[in-house]
Amino acid sequence: MLDDTFKAAFESKPKAVSLELQHEVEQFLYWESKLLTDRRYKEWFGLLAEDLHYWMPIRSTKIMREVAQEYTDEQGFAHFDDNWYTMKGRIRKIMSDVGWSENPASRVRYLIGNVMVVPENENTINVVSASMVYRTRQERQLDVFACERRDVLRRVETEAGFEIVRRTILIDQSTILSNNLSFFF
């Protein structure tokens, strides 16, 4: 099953958190996506926790009776199934001069919305958000992706205020309608 913690936290409408916490979390998510849009990959990587799991399961078309099996589980194949070390490798690739899928680079924009915050405790905060990713590249390639992101954020004493411990990306497309996923969600 996908993320039992999140399932439990969103079984019923979560209790509203303080405006301050909501604001803090939203500003963190906006900052993070700005770093990606501006291709500041090293700084973005700095927001990832060393015990990171960055995971995008595969979605497929199921009859309603079997819709609980729409996504692959943690033992299944995934679009992304990365830890901190393998993400570091991805950053090396994207920042190299010879990473042809991103050189010339894509132009990627993120619209983050529907942000719902459920603190687990003072330091660990579960966040659900919706993200629209708009990518153009080369002469006329255009890709649009919509997804739900389930983040576990940890409070840290940095300027950004949080680090990402876990990001589960539930992408809406079953067949990915693009030639690659050479960017981050």
Add this chain to the structure above:
Amino acid sequence: MNVKANVGATGAYSDAEILAMIDEKNGKFDPKIYVDESLYRLELERIFARTWVCMGHESHIPNSGDFTTAYIGEDPVVVVRQKDASIRVFLNQCQHRGMRICRADSGNAKAFTCTYHGWAYNQGGDLVSAPMEKEAFGGCLNKAEWGPKQARVETYKGLIFANWDADAPGLDEYLGDVKFYMDIMLDRCEAGTEAIPGIQKWVIPCNWKFAAEQFASDAYHAGTTSHLSGIMAGVPEDVDITQVAPPTDGLNVHMENGHGCGLFLRNPMFYMTIVGPKVTEYLTTGPAYEEAVRRLGQGRADVNLCHTNVFPNLSFLAGINTVRMWQPRGPNEIEVWTFTLVDKTAPQEIKDEWRRHTSRTFSAGGVFEQDDGENWCDIQQVLQGHVAQNQKFNIEMGSHTVTADNPEGFPGLSFAYTYSEESARGLYRYWTQIMTAPDWDAIRRIDQRPLAAE
């Protein structure tokens, strides 16, 4: 009436013109094979509707009633495990008005019912009932006659294949020498392989033959510029990338029936950067390696990566164990369908590593595969130009190294140096031959001997 100029038996091109599209002697070929609509329609008829096409792995559908939908070319099919453990593959098309019978990617079903008018099919695809049969058809509907078209089904060590053509040879004969190379992935251990659950699918706007040819023959792109950044993503930071030597010991192999492969010997460098140290250790030392030596012999056990294409559109990397079907979608587009195989008896930790690393390297977001998608769609776009379509492409690499046998004693029609296009030349030559052969009798008569042997 709209008559095309120069119409031959096969459409816009005569047989002689198709046969001339590859000029092995001079190392040239015609890129119209990648863009021409009439050639593409002919491929669906003469290649995909007549050859053995992979449907996936048996472990995708372990239990009675488990099904997955798949494609033979552009024809949708349903692949269903039967009560007696056999597998049926039938056209996903109701013969009443042509509606798709099964509309999910996979699942378990006792029966399939067409959502248009309710014609119902059993797990084997046999038509068993039609609503108001007595009133609407007077009880005269011959149900045995009106089931969807059934394909021939055979398996090879877990991989499921289907074929529409009753005259085609059996799968075993069709695969021929390529089984020897498939076994490097499928037969390392007694228990065989299982698929990690889940098939990843994505779209690349390119012709299916770019992908098939690359896996059949192109070690050159991996050893040169394409995947430098993918290698960088996999080597530890403190390793100087210029010290990572690409493998130079290996073979490029052209086989009968259009199959081809290339392999590296005794250099696990690519394993390290792709599947990481743990899987590399599992593959190259210890009890699993020793079992592989016993089963496959020392030579094959020491193949460190074998890129293979089983004609027409099944490719895999033995060792990495990424398996993919290049589903054609017109001359200008493919869907990539890919999954990962692991040794059934490998420790769970190794299976997890294998899964994570194939997702990291060979997938839509894979640090290697991202760059393949980039190359192929640029080529396809360039080929929309009239002048670009009329330039010949170079396919002469390694011609001077071609031999009829090899020091390893591996099977095949002809062999060449690792960085060579012998297998690609064989693939395209066979493509011209099968495209101009009207039936399997004619296909059987194709002279498949490589030029060097003539």
